[in-house]
Amino acid sequence: MAIQADDIQDALKMVMHPEEGKDVVSLGMINDLNIGDDTISFTLSPQKQNDTALEKLQQDCIDAVNDLVSSDVNVDVTLGTFESHNPLEKIDNIIAVASGKGGVGKSMVAANLACALAQTGAKVGLVDTDIYGPSVPTMFGVNERPNINTKRKLIPLEKHGVKLVSMGFLVDSDQSVIWRGPMVSSAVKQFINDVEWGELDYLVMDLPPGTGDIQLTIVQNIPITGSIVVSTPQDVALADARKGVAMFNKVNVPVLGIVENMAYFTPPELPDKKYYLFGQGGARKLAEKLEVPFLGEVPIEEKAREAGDQGTPIVVSDASLASAKALTKLAADTIKMLKERKEKQPPTETVDIKIK
Numbered sequence: 279m280a281i282q283a284d285d286i287q288d289a290l291k292m293v294m295h296p297e298e299g300k301d302v303v304s305l306g307m308i309n310d311l312n313i314g315d316d317t318i319s320f321t322l323s324p325q326k327q328n329d330t331a332l333e334k335l336q337q338d339c340i341d342a343v344n345d346l347v348s349s350d351v352n353v354d355v356t357l358g359t360f361e362s363h364n365p366l367e368k369i370d371n372i373i374a375v376a377s378g379k380g381g382v383g384k385s386m387v388a389a390n391l392a393c394a395l396a397q398t399g400a401k402v403g404l405v406d407t408d409i410y411g412p413s414v415p416t417m418f419g420v421n422e423r424p425n426i427n428t429k430r431k432l433i434p435l436e437k438h439g440v441k442l443v444s445m446g447f448l449v450d451s452d453q454s455v456i457w458r459g460p461m462v463s464s465a466v467k468q469f470i471n472d473v474e475w476g477e478l479d480y481l482v483m484d485l486p487p488g489t490g491d492i493q494l495t496i497v498q499n500i501p502i503t504g505s506i507v508v509s510t511p512q513d514v515a516l517a518d519a520r521k522g523v524a525m526f527n528k529v530n531v532p533v534l535g536i537v538e539n540m541a542y543f544t545p546p547e548l549p550d551k552k553y554y555l556f557g558q559g560g561a562r563k564l565a566e567k568l569e570v571p572f573l574g575e576v577p578i579e580e581k582a583r584e585a586g587d588q589g590t591p592i593v594v595s596d597a598s599l600a601s602a603k604a605l606t607k608l609a610a611d612t613i614k615m616l617k618e619r620k621e622k623q624p625p626t627e628t629v630d631i632k633i634k
């Protein structure tokens with residue numbers, strides 16, 4: 279009688295992984311089974327990095343088939359390579375940029391932070407999750423539908439050294455207004471999981487403005503390394519920034535700090551003057567009160583707005599401007615804080631489950 283796939287499976291179920299305490303079939307290690315006239319072949323794929331038991335298991339599989347199914351067949355076991363199914367393993371840091379209010383320059387900060395991080399030579403991605411007002415297409419001057427690769431993953435577009443994905447690439451703006459909260463948060467999860475990010479040092483997330491259910495669901499479901507809250511100096515914006523910090527505290531996402539955008543204005547003809555149009559020092563005081571770092575003042579500059587409208591963030595188009603300098607410093611501080619955080623945190627413990 280010809281050998282059936284079930285017979286092979288049953289035999290291989292007897293091959294136990296010495297460390298995992300389960301058999302190789304249950305662990306999903308057996309792939310591409312092919313039953314020929316006198317040869318049985320399959321791939322034995324490790325389910326973890328550096329599986330030291332692999333070669334022993336290869337021999338155990340050969341023995342199991344020969345002992346339990348047929349001693350006459352040749353058993354050809356190819357060793358597979360480990361492929362991580364968790365895209366987040368390849369992303370070192372996820373930085374969320376949030377604001378309590380819309381229009382405070384959250385997207386401008388996120389876009390420039392991403393570009394400034396990329397300018398240090400880091401591998402950077404930017405995901406624009408603001409479905410109701412996506413800004414990445416305008417700020418980077420790209421608006422194409424991204425391609426899908428053979429693994430059915432979205433290939434991010436790339437500009438100024440940053441890999442980009444935006445709701446704006448995928449959804450027509452007149453459609454987005456009918457999206458409800460749960461749709462938005464599941465789409466955001468897909469943005470992280472179903473995009474071929476490759477290896478990234480930093481993934482910057484431009485969150486939708488506000489601190490409601492949508493934002494809360496996102497920050498609860500994505501392992502954010504650190505968050506940056508953007509505010510303008512007005513009292514109303516500061517009150518909302520406080521809510522932003524409270525939201526992150528509630529879900530234990532570390533707040534890297536508060537940055538004050540549109541902090542002051544310097545007329546080009548009076549380069550030594552700083553006019554604090556909306557009040558001075560508000561965000562700094564709020565940061566002190568909430569015991570989070572103050573990440574600096576970004577002035578309001580006509581060229582910063584123009585740069586955003588023309589598809590080239592200011593740190594790329596004119597690094598000598600005061601706003602560009604403040605944003606480059608923000609990126610440097612962010613790198614430093616994330617590094618310190620990592621060094622302070624104990625390395626993740628691995629848990630070995632052994633069944634005797």
Ligand SMILES: Nc1ncnc2c1ncn2[C@@H]1O[C@H](COP(=O)(O)OP(=O)(O)O)[C@@H](O)[C@H]1O
Pocket residue numbers: 377379380381382383384385386387413487539540576577578579580582583584586587601
């Ligand atoms: N520091 C700044 N100087 C000049 N214009 C700015 C500055 N920050 C933001 N803008 C402009 O203000 C508008 C709103 O900024 P945006 O980043 O889209 O806000 P948000 O994402 O918070 O809604 C944009 O046109 C942007 O280019």
Ligand SMILES: [Mg+2]
Pocket residue numbers: 384385386408411412413
């Ligand atoms: Mg925005």
